[in-house]
Amino acid sequence: xxxxxxxxxxxxxxxxxxxxxxxxxxxxxxxxxxxxxxxxxxxxxxxxxxxxxxxxxxxxxxxxxxxxxxxxxxxxxxxxxxxxxxx
Amino acid sequence: xxxxxxxxxxxxxxxxxxxxxxxxxxxxxxxxxxxxxxxxxxxxxxxxxxxxxxxxxxxxxxxxxxxxxxxxxxxxxxxxxxxxxxxxxxxxxxxxxxxxxxxxxxxxxxxxxxxxxxxxxxxxxxxxxxxxxxxxxxxxxxxxxxxxxxxxxxxxxxxxxxxxxxxxxxxxxxxxxxxxxxxxxxxxxxxxxxxxxxxxxxxxxxxxxxxxxxxxxxxxxxxxxxxxxxxxxxxxxxxxxxxxxxxxxxxxxxxx
Ligand SMILES: Cc1cc2nc3c(=O)[nH]c(=O)nc-3n(C[C@H](O)[C@H](O)[C@H](O)COP(=O)(O)OP(=O)(O)OC[C@H]3O[C@@H](n4cnc5c(N)ncnc54)[C@H](O)[C@@H]3O)c2cc1C
Ligand SMILES: [Zn+2]
Numbered sequence: 488x489x490x491x492x493x494x495x496x497x498x499x500x501x502x503x504x505x506x507x508x509x510x511x512x513x514x515x516x517x518x519x520x521x522x523x524x525x526x527x528x529x530x531x532x533x534x535x536x537x538x539x540x541x542x543x544x545x546x547x548x549x550x551x552x553x554x555x556x557x558x559x560x561x562x563x564x565x566x567x568x569x570x571x572x573x574x
Numbered sequence: 575x576x577x578x579x580x581x582x583x584x585x586x587x588x589x590x591x592x593x594x595x596x597x598x599x600x601x602x603x604x605x606x607x608x609x610x611x612x613x614x615x616x617x618x619x620x621x622x623x624x625x626x627x628x629x630x631x632x633x634x635x636x637x638x639x640x641x642x643x644x645x646x647x648x649x650x651x652x653x654x655x656x657x658x659x660x661x662x663x664x665x666x667x668x669x670x671x672x673x674x675x676x677x678x679x680x681x682x683x684x685x686x687x688x689x690x691x692x693x694x695x696x697x698x699x700x701x702x703x704x705x706x707x708x709x710x711x712x713x714x715x716x717x718x719x720x721x722x723x724x725x726x727x728x729x730x731x732x733x734x735x736x737x738x739x740x741x742x743x744x745x746x747x748x749x750x751x752x753x754x755x756x757x758x759x760x761x762x763x764x765x766x767x768x769x770x771x772x773x774x775x776x777x778x779x780x781x782x783x784x785x786x787x788x789x790x791x792x793x794x795x796x797x798x799x800x801x802x803x804x805x806x807x808x809x810x811x812x813x814x815x816x817x818x819x820x821x822x823x824x825x826x827x828x829x830x
Contacts, residue, residue, distance in 0.1 A: 491821040492795055496681045497635055500621040503584040503680065511683035527683025528816075 491533075495526040498538045501552055502526070505559055506571070514570040515540070519547040523568075526550075584680070586623060587611075588673045592647065597735045601701065602665040603639060603651045606674060611646035614638055616712040617685040617705045617790065617818075620650070620678030624660055634660045637705035637792075637818070638679065641712035651735060653701040684790065684818045688713060692720035692788055693781045697771070697801045699727045699793025702820055703735050706792055710743055710750070724752045725779045727771055727797065730759040753779045771797070776804050783809040792818040 495511055502510040511527030522544040529549060530541040537553030542565070549565040563569070589606030596602050619637045640649035654665040668674065686694065686709045694713075696706040703726055713722060728734045734754065744752050755767035755775065767775055781787040789810065791801045798819045805815050 491819075493819045493821050494684070494817055496619070496684050496818055497821075499680045500584060500633075500635065500677060505583075507583040509682040511681045525683060527681065 493531045493533060495529040495531050495540055498531040498533060498540060498552075499526070501533075501538050501554070502550075504554070505552070505561065508571040510571075512572060514568075515542075515549050515566045516568040516570075517542040517545060517547060517549060518565050518567040520545040521567075584677050586675050586677045588675055589648065591668055591670050591672045591674060594668065594670060597651060598733050600665075600733070601651055601653045601735050603649050604664060604668060604674075605640070605647055605649045606676075608646050608648055608676075611648065612679075613645045614642055614648070614679035615682070615685045615687055616641055616708040618679035618681045618708075619705065620648070620676045620680060622650075622660065622664070623675045623677075624663060625675070632659050635680070636664075637708070639704045639707050639711075641708055641715045643712065643715040651701065651704045651707075684792075684816050686712070686788070686790060688716040688718035688720065690788065692722060693785055694720055694722040695780055695787040695789040696722065696724040697726075697776075697789065697791040697793075697805075698724065699771075699797035699801075700729075700733070700820075701735065702791075702793030702797065702818070704792075705818060706790060707736055707739075709790065710740075713750075714743055714746065719747070719749050721749045721781075722747075722751070723779055723781065724750075725755070725771065725776070726752065727755045727757060727793070729757055731756060731761050731764075771801055771804070773804050773807065776801065777808060780805065780808065780810070786811065786814060789815045790818070791815065793820060795819040795821045 499511045513526050516523040529543050532539045539548050540550040547565050551562040553560045587610050589608040592607045593605040619635050621635050623633045625631050636650045639651045652661050652664045654661050698706050757770050760768050791798050798817045802817050
């Protein structure tokens, strides 16, 4: 399947089904290389199986999210810290 | 499935189509009335969801073309891809009075508000003009004098979206300049650029690096990547270059 790169912005709708925050401005620290950036500036790959947010510096998968048969599956192994702004 | 809004979590809502307007042969603007709209900022988008009778669903993202000042009315501008699942429906079949399911506004990153200042550099490829037009419309509605330059790439003059409105905005504001490039066909007497964006073009149009412009680039993925890479090569700070790739979102949901 073609993996077309989008911006983290494009995945925000899917993340905001789960998180009650404006997720493009959430700061993710990459567990692999330590880079931290807002999700809006990260890469996003979306396809039928779900969405993957990738670190802009080392390309590691930060967050994988899928919505399957009424369940959300969230794999966040790639993030050491996720920081969200209140409100 | 109905979802409640807890702590502002995003939920689906229905908008009623109150107007449609062809912009070019392949693009149409659709204005929706959204009674529950909580307002938006220029540059944000919505997710649109279509559900077939058998429960099959398709979801796509569309940028908001209208400025915050027009809320609770929201206008989207959609380009028809002939083999697409969603865009032919939105551009050819949707009628005034129909309801459309969407959620938003989404995204606080690719956003410009008058108080963020400038100078502002907007770089658009094709339908990538849509969120940048929301910024220009907001700039006009807020009577902002932030120095702004738009570089807009289209295939031909007929494919230029918002052509007349862009001319009007330029006439209205001495602080706004629009440079256009037509990559495939140019009318006789065309004085703009006639090629794909390149380093020389961006060097001419972009602000001097020392002025630290705030830059928004939007369009098809290859266009965005080319423009952003050139701006970085020219010495612009990557952190002040925000990108929005209009690639296929292609998320499919089978009746859940
Ligand atoms: C954040 C965001 C904002 C967007 N805003 C707008 C907008 O304001 N106006 C607008 O018209 N579109 C916008 N798009 C693109 C839009 O979401 C859809 O991708 C587009 O309308 C095609 O959907 P479709 O169902 O018609 O085609 P699909 O059925 O998804 O695809 C049909 C064919 O076209 C290809 N394709 C799909 N999308 C694109 C594309 N964007 N460019 C080139 N090839 C493509 C597919 O690979 C496939 O071969 C935006 C995308 C994102 C991520
Ligand atoms: Zn990393």
